[in-house]
Amino acid sequence: MAPHVLDDAAVDALRSGFTGEVVAPEDPSYDESRTLFNAMIDRRPSVIALCETVDDVAAAIRFGRERGLEVAVRGGGHSVASNALSDGGIVVDLRRMHAVVVDPAARTARVGGGATMSHLDRATQPFDLVTTGGRVSTTGVGGFTLGGGSGWLERKFGLACDNLAEAELMTADGTLVRAAEDENPELFWALHGGGGNFGVATSLTLRLHPLPAATLAVLLWPPDAGPEVLRAYRTLLASAPDEVGGGMLFLTGPPEEFVPEHLVGTLACAVVFTYAGTADVAREVLEPLLALAPQGRLMAEMPYADLQSMLDDPPGYRNYWSAEYLDDFPDEAADRFCARARDMVVPSPSQQMLFPGGGAVARAPADYPLPWRRAPWVAHPFGLWADPADDERARRWAHDVRADLRQWSSGAVYLNFIGDEGEGRVIAGLGAHNLGRLARVKTEFDPENVFRLNHNIEPG
Structure with a gap:
């Protein structure tokens, strides 16, 4: 679709006083600026505002509203839904706002709205401090955290949002607000799972935890070993x-x-085995799987920031992901899960994953809009492939993984793991009992639903 055409005077008006860069369709950097992690997405915004300051963010939002443009917000641009772009709209692009300031004494990090996990992890590593991040280094911290934030360290340190101390948001009317337990507490509650519905997160302050050493192990077997390996796991x-x-x-x-x-x-x-500690202790815990004689084996102790980047998903592929959260995972479920892997697009970077819950995630007493946090398992078909001819096959495989396991489903879902799967799945991700409260927060901070390119919460 061709972008809505803005005349030169309109674009010049946005550029006037703008600290960052304003990119229009005729500019040489336009195509690069609109490229997302998911190569299936080919949207053409009317203008892309590469913001460097909070004033830039306010100016971009105001510009979009005054001209009736749909407003998209880009942090990392990693999500499968790819809501970071709007056909014919304006993109409030935060990627230049990626500074991370660490306070080692307070054990906190103030993170710019456009920072990725790599920015955060590399900044905290010199102090042997960490917080729960995504499972790859290219994920944007903002969208990840506000959607809940599930990662390798969650069983030890909780979800990313459990470590959120405060957030600064630019609202639809251009007001910069602070959300914390002692200021705008209802907004602060809603940011633990409600995503980008309420404003543009220009910075987050996250609590950090000591972690001098981390260990990664990757063990490989032929696919026929799957049922035995899964039972042992x-x-x-x-x-x-x-x-x-x-x-x-x-x-x-x-x-x-x-x-x-x-x-x-x-x-x-x-x-894939991660351990928040040294390799010698990790090896003892992993021994029941090592006893199954993996045919491929990698095990190393390393800084957490290195661990985070070792398994990065390659960009430039077509993407489709989904998830099913499970209350139970009996032998029948294990067998179905292993059998369905034969339908993956291979060779490709696709992965059919099963992640454990429990630990600090399940114990947390906080009553946030995260109904999936008590589930002990989640099946996560994560499709990446190159050939458009495989589109239908990859989508069908993802939904078949879910269908195979539905009888054990909790009914809830982590919204960062899925794209647009309909209103029912949004409700499943937030909890029906939370919708009224979330809608009231939405009404207070975004009554006209300006920020609707997300798993949307409509105003009250």
């Missing part, structure tokens, strides 16, 4: 300490030194 997690993270998955064997030649480029069963 399930047993291990039943008594695992909170330091254990990771997941069991099916993937295409990567061309790495630790991967035997017969597993490269073909379907393989894997366990």
Whole structure:
């Protein structure tokens, strides 16, 4: 679709006094500026506002509203829904606002709205401090945290939003507001799962935790070993300490030194094991899986920031993801999960993942709009492929993974794990009992639903 055409005078009006860069369709950097992680998305905004200051953010929002343009907000641009772009609208692009300021004494980090996990982790690493981040380094901190924030360290330190101390938001009317337990507490509550519905997060302050060492292990088997490996993994997690993270998955064997030649480029069963501690202790915990004689094996102690970037998803692929949160995961569910992996697009970076819950996530007493946090397991089909001819197959596989496991479903879902799957799934992600309260917050801070390119909460 062609973008709505703004005349030169209108674009010049936005550029006047703008600290960052304003990119229009005729500019050389336009196509690069509108490229997202999900290569399926080809939207053409009328203008992209690369903001460098909070005043830039206010100016971009005001410009869009005055001209009737749909407003999209871009942080990391990593989500499968790809709501960071609007056909014919304005993009409030925060990527230049990525500064991270660490206070090691207070154990906090103030994070710019456009920062990625890499920005955050590299800033906190010199102090041996961490907080729960996404499972790759390219995820944007803002959208990740406000949507809940599930990652490798969640069983030890809670979800990312559990570590949110305060947020600064630019509202639809250009007002910069602070949300914390002692200021705008209802907004602060809503930001724990309600996403970008209420304003543009220009900065977040996150609590940090000491972590001098972290350990990563990746174990590989042929796919036929899946049921045995999954049962052993399930047993291990039943008594695992909170330091254990990771997941069991099916993937295409990567061309790495630790991967035997017969597993490269073909379907393989894997366990990714993360440990918030040293390798010697991690190896003891992992022993029941090591006893299953993995044919590929990598295990190393490393700084957490390095661990976070070792498993980054490659950009430039077509994406489709979904998820099913489970109250139980019996043998029948395990067998169905393993059998469905045969339908993945292979070779490709697609992964059919099973993540454990529990630990600090399930114990947290906070009554936030996160109805999925008590589920002990989540199945997460994560599709990335190159050929448009595989689009239908990849979507069908993702929905079949969910359908296979639905009888054990909790009914809830983490909205950051899915795209546009309808209003019912938004309700499942926020909790029907929370909708009235969320709508009241939405009405107070965004009564005209300016920020609607998200898993949307309509005003009251």
